[in-house]
Amino acid sequence: MFTVSQRLDHILYDAFGKQGSGIIEGNVNQPGMMQQCRSAHGPTFSGQYCQVFISQGMYMYFVGVCVPDSCGEKDVQNLALHGKLQLGQMSLIPPLPHILVNQSAQEVTMTHCLLNTLTPDTSDIICMSVYDWTSTLSTLLYSTKNTPQCFPRSCLYQGLQAFSLQTTTKGVLSTSVPGGGYASLNGIRVLSLFWIMSGHTTQIPILSSLDNINSLLNTVESNILHVFTIGGPVFLGVDTFLVLGVQPLHLFITCLATGILPLFQWEPFWFPDLENFMDCKKYWWANAVFVSNLIQVSQIVRHKCHFQLMLYLLCVFVFFFSSVGNYAFQYYHKPHTRYGPFLLGILTGLYLGKRKNPFIKKKVTTFDQNNSKTIWQAALGWFFCLSLLAVLFGLSYLLVESPPYPSVPHALYQGLHRHLWALAVIWIILACEDGYGGFIKSFLSMGFWVPLSNISFACYLIHPMFIILYLALLQTPIHYTEINFLYLFLGVLMLSVILSYILTVLVEKPFVLLKWSCKRMDVRKQ
Known part of the structure; x- marks a missing residue:
């Protein structure tokens, strides 16, 4: 990947994560180039890819750093905490620009180094065969x-x-x-x-x-x-x-x-x-x-x-x-x-x-009062079912934000929406199976x-x-x-x-x- 003339420190620096555009849109993570870091090999060490997780104001993000494989996670964390990850006077993990973030101070929350290789253990082999x-x-x-x-x-x-x-x-x-x-x-x-x-x-x-x-x-x-x-x-x-x-x-x-x-x-x-x-x-x-x-x-x-x-x-x-x-x-x-x-x-x-009779009374061949009543019952059931589905969809948008105080609408929605949804689905099943599904049953019953x-x-x-x-x-x-x-x-x-x-x-x-x-x-x- 690299020519012989390239120096090892160039590879290590280039693999570090760096700030990009679009921070306001959420582009705050700085992953760097992990494979490039691992490709760096010197006489006494190789490149190791680690992540430094940082909190700065309202933003939480990570920065990929490339360090010698002799460094442990504690070493990397100490270097980050004491501001020692530098190239000359330039920090390798600089804070986000103050014009975008009110707080310039960074807080290192944790560090993690990704292993270069993973080997299967006994549990991997047993788990795939014991079943x-x-x-x-x-x-x-x-x-x-x-x-x-x-x-x-x-x-x-x-x-x-x-x-x-x-x-x-x-x-x-x-x-x-x-x-x-x-x-x-x-x-x-x-x-x-x-x-x-x-x-x-x-x-x-x-x-x-x-x-x-x-x-x-x-x-x-x-x-x-x-x-x-x-x-x-x-x-x-x-x-x-x-x-x-x-x-x-x-x-x-x-x-x-x-x-x-x-x-x-x-x-x-x-x-x-x-x-x-x-x-x-x-x-x-x-x-x-x-x-x-x-x-x-x-x-x-x-x-x-x-x-x-x-x-x-x-x-x-x-x-x-x-x-x-x-x-x-x-x-x-x-x-x-x-x-x-x-x-x-x-x-x-x-x-x-277990049922012996349909949930909705079967239609009869001649028009009579009972037949008309049964059709209206089915139509009323579909009206309530579709209305319920529409309300559940609409409230999922209106109640998306969690209020800072106890809210009765939020509590009712969280407590009842799953059960009401299930009841609506059950109605669709029963109506379709009893012959009142119309084109909905035809669509849901396709052999496809x-x-x-x-x-x-x-x-x-x-x-x-x-x-x-x-x-x-x-x-x-x-x-x-x-x-x-x-x-x-x-x-x-x-x-x-x-x-x-x-x-x-x-x-x-x-x-x-x-x-x-x-x-x-x-x-x-x-």
């Missing part, structure tokens, strides 16, 4: 319960057939709905997934990777299309998923996240998530046994691998909160805050499975949605990994434009669909088929 072995063993033990004789050939054949790509692929790619019922659920599930992915594609980069975050926030207020990203109540898409239900594929995804992702060579913007993945690796068992919300917020597996599945243990309501936290980790990611939609989904499923619905849960779990991986490999910040984020969303969507299909046919579907096979064998034995 398949334990799942297969538990299935075989279950299938031979109360049968002391050796393995019947039919059991072995069915077990092998469950892992056949021809069998699993046929089930995943089928466009028909098993039993012919509840076809509208497929469209609702897939559209909710797209909404969630669109929101995450916009929201996650905002945490650390944009150089013009203020431009994005200004655009959100003026562009109605951002109702599908950060501007609207994207979080309600998750509640739609909880109404519809989930499946236990999360254990394999957790292993994938903890065992594979930390082994990549990360760039400067990876650090905000590095601690989360280290916690994810340390406390993987909390997700495996569905007790992740019993761990303190500072130790919990964060949103990359914290999946809302604790609700399966409905009787556990013991919560630990750290004394200092924030909305995301203490409220948004907590499964118990989504208890309402999940419970409503369970009750709706029980009702649909069925294959995507079959892989939707895997896609829901895997797509944050692609977003984090993309951000972690960035060497420079992202500049927000609508077209940039559209391309990012489409790229994440396509990669997630491809990997989700692979995980569904290789992991999820085989074990579902094994479970069904074992149940059928038990029924035949009885």
Whole structure:
């Protein structure tokens, strides 16, 4: 990369982070060039990339510094605290210009040096293999319960057939709905997934990777299309998923996240998530046994691998909160805050499975008073449903700012909006299934949605990994434009669909088929 005539100190200095334009728009991070720093090799040392995190007035940012690899994090922090990171009389981490920031004094909050290499440990290897072995063993033990004789050939054949790509692929790619019922659920599930992915594609980069975050926030207020990203109540898409239900594929995804992702060579913007993945690796068992919300917020597996599945243990309501936290980790990611939609989904499923009469009285062939009354009831239900959805969308804009004093509207919205959203979704499901959905049912019941619905849960779990991986490999910040984020969303969507299909046919579907096979064998034995 460099000619022999270039001096080592030139490379080290050039790799330092430097101030750029657009500070007012949010371009305050100064990452420098990590790969250039690591390419510097001298007779006695090599370049080491570190980050100095600084607070200055209302701004918090980091500066990438290139120091010899003999320096530790404490050494770098002491150099920064005492103003020794200088080139002659010029500071290598100068404060932001006083014309833009009222306070010129800098406060070094922490330092962090990124390792040049990462080596897999035993847990990485075990985590990626133990799931398949334990799942297969538990299935075989279950299938031979109360049968002391050796393995019947039919059991072995069915077990092998469950892992056949021809069998699993046929089930995943089928466009028909098993039993012919509840076809509208497929469209609702897939559209909710797209909404969630669109929101995450916009929201996650905002945490650390944009150089013009203020431009994005200004655009959100003026562009109605951002109702599908950060501007609207994207979080309600998750509640739609909880109404519809989930499946236990999360254990394999957790292993994938903890065992594979930390082994990549990360760039400067990876650090905000590095601690989360280290916690994810340390406390993987909390997700495996569905007790992740019993761990303190500072130790919990964060949103990359914290999946809302604790609700399966409905009787556990013991919560630990750290004394200092924030909305995301203490409220948004907590499964118990989504208890309402999940419970409503369970009750709706029980009702649909047990009911003998339709929720809305069936139409009759001749016009009479009862038929007219039934149609008006359905129309009134749709009016209230759509009005409720409009109110929830509108209030998400009006109540976006947190008031400095207790606010009744904010409290009512936070306490009720998830449950009201779930009720609106339930109405759509019931109305469509009882024949009062019209063109909405026709759209939601299209066969196009069925294959995507079959892989939707895997896609829901895997797509944050692609977003984090993309951000972690960035060497420079992202500049927000609508077209940039559209391309990012489409790229994440396509990669997630491809990997989700692979995980569904290789992991999820085989074990579902094994479970069904074992149940059928038990029924035949009885």
